[in-house]
Amino acid sequence: NAGVTQTPKFRVLKTGQSMTLLCAQDMNHEYMYWYRQDPGMGLRLIHYSVGEGTTAKGEVPDGYNVSRLKKQNFLLGLESAAPSQTSVYFCASSSPLGGGETQYFGPGTRLLVL
Amino acid sequence: AQSVTQLGSHVSVSEGALVLLRCNYSSSVPPYLFWYVQYPNQGLQLLLKYTSAATLVKGINGFEAEFKKSETSFHLTKPSAHMSDAAEYFCAVSVSGTASKLTFGTGTRLQVTL
Numbered sequence: 001n002a003g004v005t006q007t008p009k010f011r012v013l014k015t016g017q018s019m020t021l022l023c024a025q026d027m028n029h030e031y032m033y034w035y036r037q038d039p040g041m042g043l044r045l046i047h048y049s050v051g052e053g054t055t056a057k058g059e060v061p062d063g064y065n066v067s068r069l070k071k072q073n074f075l076l077g078l079e080s081a082a083p084s085q086t087s088v089y090f091c092a093s094s095s096p097l098g099g100g101e102t103q104y105f106g107p108g109t110r111l112l113v114l
Numbered sequence: 115a116q117s118v119t120q121l122g123s124h125v126s127v128s129e130g131a132l133v134l135l136r137c138n139y140s141s142s143v144p145p146y147l148f149w150y151v152q153y154p155n156q157g158l159q160l161l162l163k164y165t166s167a168a169t170l171v172k173g174i175n176g177f178e179a180e181f182k183k184s185e186t187s188f189h190l191t192k193p194s195a196h197m198s199d200a201a202e203y204f205c206a207v208s209v210s211g212t213a214s215k216l217t218f219g220t221g222t223r224l225q226v227t228l
Contacts, residue, residue, distance in 0.1 A: 004157075031213055040123065042204060042218035043158075050213045058215065090157060099210035100146035100165035105157035 002026055004106035006091050012112045013081045021076040021109050023091030031094045032074040033058075033103065034066060036087040043090060049074055050096075081113045116141040116207045120219035128227055133177075133192040135222045137205035140186065147188040148206040148216065149179055158204065164188060175199070200226045 007022040023032065030051050035043040035058075045058030047066040055066045063085060065077045074093075078085060088110050092103040121136040139145055146165050150158040162173025169181040175198075179190045188205060202223045206216040 033215070040220055042220045043216075044218070045215055048213060048215060056213075092158075094214050096214070099214070100163060100208070101214040102148075102160050102163065103214065103216060105150075105159070107157045108155075 004091055004093055004104050006089075006106040006109050008109060009107070010110045010112075012114065013078075014114055015082060017081050018077070018079050019081065019111075020078075021089055021091075021111075023074045023076070023093075023106060025072055025074075025091075025093040025104070027093060027095070027104065028071070029093035029095045029104075030071070031096060031101070031103075032068065033092045033094075034064070034074065034076045035090045035092065036060065037090060037108075038087050046076065046089075081111075083113045085111065086113045087111060116145060116209055116217050118205050118207050118217055118219035120205050120222050122222055123220065124223050124225065126225040126227060127195045129197055130194050133190070133195045133199065133224065135190040135203050135205075135224065137179075137188045137190065137219060138186050139188060139205075139207045141207060141209060143209050146208045146210075147179075147181060148208070149173065149177070149188075149190050150204045150206060152202045152204065152221075154201075161190070161203070195224075195226045197226050197228075200224055 033048040034046040049068040052071040091106040094101040148163045149161040205219040
């Protein structure tokens with residue numbers, strides 16, 4: 001049982017390049033989330049999904065797109081990377097229980113945009 | 115919308131001393147409250163959570179937190195700090211009906227000295 005895994009662990013991009021971050025979970029969770037973590041700002045929600053084929057915007061969605069074609073996978077895309085997107089990206093998942101669900105986090109992807 | 119304020123971005127304690135990390139929340143509806151811990155270069159791990167049952171919540175590694183509605187607080191404590199407690203701690207809030215989206219505080223880095 002691997003929990004939540006993220007690919008890649010680290011990536012360097014040039015401004016304007018594109019990339020996709022992959023999140024996979026093996027806990028059969030309905031809900032999945034993408035956060036970014038920046039120094040002094042905690043974690044901020046980028047996009048989330050409440051089920052296969054559905055996505056919704058979080059607090060800081062601009063410059064990102066997501067897709068949830070399979071229940072176990074949640075992809076985060078950067079179409080044209082900018083230096084402001086240099087951050088650590090975390091994926092999380094949870095199972096709906098009517099409130100107060102625990103989110104389980106992946107190990108993170110460190111992204112540097114030059 | 116809900117929010118979380120963590121007082122003190124850095125806290126330093128001696129090994130064996132009391133750990134107190136402060137968290138205040140704002141929410142117009144009953145909140146669910148969480149404390150997560152992040153060790154260097156790792157993802158977030160749940161320490162404990164409040165889900166409207168007992169107001170004193172016990173978590174892993176000897177940590178506990180008390181929900182005080184009148185003070186809108188959810189402070190994290192541990193009677194005796196250990197070197198292995200050095201990490202960053204995040205308080206977070208969610209409310210019912212929002213797909214368990216978490217709003218995080220900015221984090222408190224705990225340093226434990228000999």
